[in-house]
Amino acid sequence: MELSKNFEPGPIEEKWYQHWLQKEYFKSTPDHREAYTIVMPPPNVTGVLHMGHCLNNTIQDVLIRNARMHGKNACWVPGTDHASIATEAKVVAMLRERGIAKSSLSREEFLAYAWEWKEKYGGIILQQLKKLGCSLDWDRTSFTMDKDYYDSVIKVFIDLHQKGMIYRGKRMVNWDPVSQTALSDEEVIFKEVDSKLYYVQYQLAEDPSKHITVATTRPETILGDVAICVNPADERFENWVGKEVIVPLINRKIKVIADEYVEADFGTGALKITPAHDKNDHLIGTKHHLPIIDTLDATGKFTSVDLMPEQPSAQVLSYNGMDRFALRKKIVEDIEAIGKLEKTESYKGQVGTSERTGAVIESRLSMQWFMNMQLFMQKKPQTLSSVMQDEIQFHPAKTKNTYSHWMENIKDWCISRQLWWGQRIPAWYDAEGKCVVAANEASAKEAYKKEFGSEIQTLRQDEDCLDTWFSSWLWPMEVFKGISQPNNAEINYYYPTTTLVTGQDIIFFWVARMIMAGYEYKNDLPFKDVYFTGMVRDKQGRKMSKQLGNSPDLLGLIEQYGADATRFGIMIAAPAGNDLLFDESALEQGRNFNNKMWNALKLIKMWEGKQAPSSSTDNQFALDWFEQRLQQVKSEVQELMQQYRLSEALKTIYSLIWDDFCSWYLEWVKPGFEQPIDPAVYQQTISFYTELLQLLHPFMPFITEEIYHLLDKRSEDLCVRQAQTAQATKPAILEKGLLLKNAITGIRDVRNRQQIKPKETISLHIQTAQSDLYQSIESILGKQINSSSIQYADHSVANTFTTVIGKDTFYIESLQPINATQQKEELVKELNHLKGFLQSVEKKLSNEKFVQNAKPEVLALEQKKQSDALAKIQVIEDSLASIG
RNA sequence: GGGAGCAUAGCUCAGUUGGUUUAGAGCAUCUGCCUUACAAGCAGAGGGUCCGCGGUUCGAACCCGUGUGCUCCCA
Numbered sequence A: 001m002e003l004s005k006n007f008e009p010g011p012i013e014e015k016w017y018q019h020w021l022q023k024e025y026f027k028s029t030p031d032h033r034e035a036y037t038i039v040m041p042p043p044n045v046t047g048v049l050h051m052g053h054c055l056n057n058t059i060q061d062v063l064i065r066n067a068r069m070h071g072k073n074a075c076w077v078p079g080t081d082h083a084s085i086a087t088e089a090k091v092v093a094m095l096r097e098r099g100i101a102k103s104s105l106s107r108e109e110f111l112a113y114a115w116e117w118k119e120k121y122g123g124i125i126l127q128q129l130k131k132l133g134c135s136l137d138w139d140r141t142s143f144t145m146d147k148d149y150y151d152s153v154i155k156v157f158i159d160l161h162q163k164g165m166i167y168r169g170k171r172m173v174n175w176d177p178v179s180q181t182a183l184s185d186e187e188v189i190f191k192e193v194d195s196k197l198y199y200v201q202y203q204l205a206e207d208p209s210k211h212i213t214v215a216t217t218r219p220e221t222i223l224g225d226v227a228i229c230v231n232p233a234d235e236r237f238e239n240w241v242g243k244e245v246i247v248p249l250i251n252r253k254i255k256v257i258a259d260e261y262v263e264a265d266f267g268t269g270a271l272k273i274t275p276a277h278d279k280n281d282h283l284i285g286t287k288h289h290l291p292i293i294d295t296l297d298a299t300g301k302f303t304s305v306d307l308m309p310e311q312p313s314a315q316v317l318s319y320n321g322m323d324r325f326a327l328r329k330k331i332v333e334d335i336e337a338i339g340k341l342e343k344t345e346s347y348k349g350q351v352g353t354s355e356r357t358g359a360v361i362e363s364r365l366s367m368q369w370f371m372n373m374q375l376f377m378q379k380k381p382q383t384l385s386s387v388m389q390d391e392i393q394f395h396p397a398k399t400k401n402t403y404s405h406w407m408e409n410i411k412d413w414c415i416s417r418q419l420w421w422g423q424r425i426p427a428w429y430d431a432e433g434k435c436v437v438a439a440n441e442a443s444a445k446e447a448y449k450k451e452f453g454s455e456i457q458t459l460r461q462d463e464d465c466l467d468t469w470f471s472s473w474l475w476p477m478e479v480f481k482g483i484s485q486p487n488n489a490e491i492n493y494y495y496p497t498t499t500l501v502t503g504q505d506i507i508f509f510w511v512a513r514m515i516m517a518g519y520e521y522k523n524d525l526p527f528k529d530v531y532f533t534g535m536v537r538d539k540q541g542r543k544m545s546k547q548l549g550n551s552p553d554l555l556g557l558i559e560q561y562g563a564d565a566t567r568f569g570i571m572i573a574a575p576a577g578n579d580l581l582f583d584e585s586a587l588e589q590g591r592n593f594n595n596k597m598w599n600a601l602k603l604i605k606m607w608e609g610k611q612a613p614s615s616s617t618d619n620q621f622a623l624d625w626f627e628q629r630l631q632q633v634k635s636e637v638q639e640l641m642q643q644y645r646l647s648e649a650l651k652t653i654y655s656l657i658w659d660d661f662c663s664w665y666l667e668w669v670k671p672g673f674e675q676p677i678d679p680a681v682y683q684q685t686i687s688f689y690t691e692l693l694q695l696l697h698p699f700m701p702f703i704t705e706e707i708y709h710l711l712d713k714r715s716e717d718l719c720v721r722q723a724q725t726a727q728a729t730k731p732a733i734l735e736k737g738l739l740l741k742n743a744i745t746g747i748r749d750v751r752n753r754q755q756i757k758p759k760e761t762i763s764l765h766i767q768t769a770q771s772d773l774y775q776s777i778e779s780i781l782g783k784q785i786n787s788s789s790i791q792y793a794d795h796s797v798a799n800t801f802t803t804v805i806g807k808d809t810f811y812i813e814s815l816q817p818i819n820a821t822q823q824k825e826e827l828v829k830e831l832n833h834l835k836g837f838l839q840s841v842e843k844k845l846s847n848e849k850f851v852q853n854a855k856p857e858v859l860a861l862e863q864k865k866q867s868d869a870l871a872k873i874q875v876i877e878d879s880l881a882s883i884g
Numbered sequence B: 001g002g003g004a005g006c007a008u009a010g011c012u013c014a015g016u017u018g019g020u021u022u023a024g025a026g027c028a029u030c031u032g033c034c035u036u037a038c039a040a041g042c043a044g045a046g047g048g049u050c051c052g053c054g055g056u057u058c059g060a061a062c063c064c065g066u067g068u069g070c071u072c073c074c075a
Helices: A009-022 A052-067 A084-098 A106-122 A124-132 A147-160 A219-224 A279-287 A304-308 A324-337 A373-381 A382-386 A399-408 A443-451 A487-496 A504-521 A554-561 A564-569 A582-608 A620-642 A646-669 A679-696 A702-712 A731-753 A770-774 A777-785 A820-845 A847-851 A857-884
Strands: A034-041 A071-077 A166-176 A181-183 A189-203 A211-216 A227-230 A245-246 A252-259 A270-273 A341-354 A362-371 A393-395 A427-429 A434-438 A497-503 A527-533 A763-767 A786-791 A801-805 A806-814
Touching: A009 A564, A009 A702, A034 A487, A052 A071, A052 A124, A052 A497, A052 A554, A052 A564, A052 A646, A071 A166, A084 A106, A084 A304, A084 A620, A106 A527, A124 A554, A124 A564, A147 A166, A181 A362, A189 A219, A189 A324, A211 A219, A211 A270, A219 A324, A219 A620, A227 A279, A252 A806, A270 A279, A270 A702, A279 A362, A304 A382, A324 A434, A382 A399, A382 A504, A393 A399, A399 A504, A427 A443, A434 A443, A497 A504, A504 A679, A527 A777, A554 A564, A554 A582, A564 A582, A564 A646, A564 A702, A582 A646, A620 A646, A620 A679, A620 A731, A646 A777, A646 A806, A679 A702, A731 A770, A731 A777, A731 A801, A731 A806, A763 A777, A770 A777, A770 A786, A777 A786, A801 A820, A801 A857, A806 A857, A820 A847
Parallel strands: A034 A071, A034 A497, A227 A252, A393 A527, A497 A527, A763 A786
Antiparallel strands: A166 A181, A166 A362, A189 A211, A189 A245, A189 A341, A227 A270, A245 A252, A427 A434, A763 A806, A801 A806
């Protein structure tokens, strides 16, 4: 069989993925084994794969494949999220392009378009995950708007409403005037913007010659002013509190009030209070029983509806329908025209924007549905305590702080959204606005009768739908039908799931709420471990974004480097919870690693037809040593996997394959040119390589499966091959391996420094007290340093290069002329280093307090350091003396 | 304004309750090699005031305080 020069990933990936699917390796059904369950954080149904998904899903696949190879019943559930805001925004944009306005459509018509869109683009992302090699149980693919899922969300809403944890109320919400919906605090992004601070004068009602100046960034809300507030301790305004001032343009008389909320240092120390348009103003307004005057409509345009009782002037009425930003300009002009604008300053302020539409958020009073979080937390304190007491383990642990801080300051969750794409709120109203909550119209009518005592003919259902997170918080349960069919066999087997892998940015949106739902509906935690990934950033540490164009095309990368190399590149640089700085050179490293393994395969295949038994035991040490290294690394890797230190586990395997296996082991057992290999060594090498492939498989599934099958005839696939537990190691062999490596490296260093040509052989003389140790590794040593002979000496050898390794001295005989001065310099340098080291050790040992206080093993170690250093100094001094 | 986190080689990061040879790895760099598996490679090397200052301790990259810089979350 002819193997290509380099590894070619493309066709192999397709071949193996289809094979695994056909063998149903990814399929899971409950059985006697322990379940290892991961539910995939469902991506937006119309989303495309980006670097964040790549990181996230590669990690999950590594965990799932590792579990599958360790006797677990591995179940990884795929799915998508209907993502109400994002998807509806996309559909609205699509319709707009076709010249259709959402407002011209009925709810049913709009939803028909939305489903059409979902069928067309939904699930592309799941297909892309196959390219990455993700071993998902595709038969379990779920969608948060599947029939059962939808009904479960409604069921939960009704249930929580009955339990008194969901209520309806007028609240200050973050209003997005573009998508005309309320947003949760978490969906609002604060941005620093350059704005202006306008200094506006309010005349004193009783004496128009006096005025108070207010600094505001939002003059367009001035017509909604109901008070001026100052700090009670502010002496400047002592005489003003309780008096009336006049709001410019509208000439409304309002009171000056005092509240500690106002900071005397900011602006002029006087704050205008507009309860309809600012959260804090609303708080103060409520506290001081002030009226609320709303001057902006749902689209952010001026409306005089609330002003009508005051009979506004023609000027004020002319503002009607003006957009908030145009209005700001106009009002500033008009205030200036009446001489009430004192000055304007530029100001850097924070402004909230919508995560989805980018629009500047308005604080707005509106009727919304809320979940009472304080009440919930009183009922299910486990939501917090399970995390703090590590029943649910967060990785990295520092994320616990973030979690507890949020949970302890939890605010009510606004769960209604002014959207159509999503679960429609099961609330029904009569003409007067009286409300009942029920699953459908018929039961709503029944409920109405029960509650209000009269029959009703027509009820109108709430137009709004539920926050997306109000459906995804049920994800770990409802993918197993845990809500729609409680206590079915699957939910009881797979739940609690084992591990959740997700981004830190949705710890509150999603992780916290799944924990809540878990305790409420299953009385159990939803997962045992949470692995938080960081954000994927570019090389310069910038967030990846469409605007910056720094987000690489993932499928292009897979095409270019292969899925395995892509997985390698992202995993090698991804410590838990830290941001990942994506650098394409890591993928190159992954591709090079593929080639390295491919070439190791080629070497071993060359031996296939060239074998002859040998009586020589020259290779015995290489076999013994690599066996030990393998066992050692195997247990290290399992340890690291258990601690979720995946990138370190990969690094460890990488170095075992590249350095220990390829650079040391294969070179040690490689026969000379045209020489046959011993069949036992050949077989052992295949067995070693097989184990290495098995270790690496979770990280790089395609190439490992391919090489595994090329290496030998196999009756099973690597994908489901069960791992053997690591055996205890023999330290003596590992130590001897270290000695051998050090000797080889040390002598090669001398060859390099002395410019001894690679092809030129040398003669080696070893002066050592442990010559029997060297004899068993002599043939490997000789081969690796290209020596023609190795002898043992009990004294220095003239006309040689001298180097000291460990406690042994090596004399290297070659054709190169000897430079005694240079040799001396090098030895002296080494000697000085050792003497410095010895000094620091002796300083410790001569310290009485150290000797008294240090643990015995620490003391013994220091004493060993001392004697070792002394012995080595002696050896170097002898060598120096012999050079003369 | 409130809270959290981070700072170790040119870059990305390890460093497990303070003691493991006067700090480790990968990448990058430099030197020498087209050695019959691999130049996408091999062999070897150099490179650090562990952010500054102060403290605790026999002993600090690690603990405490403080300053500086960066990041994130919440107002």
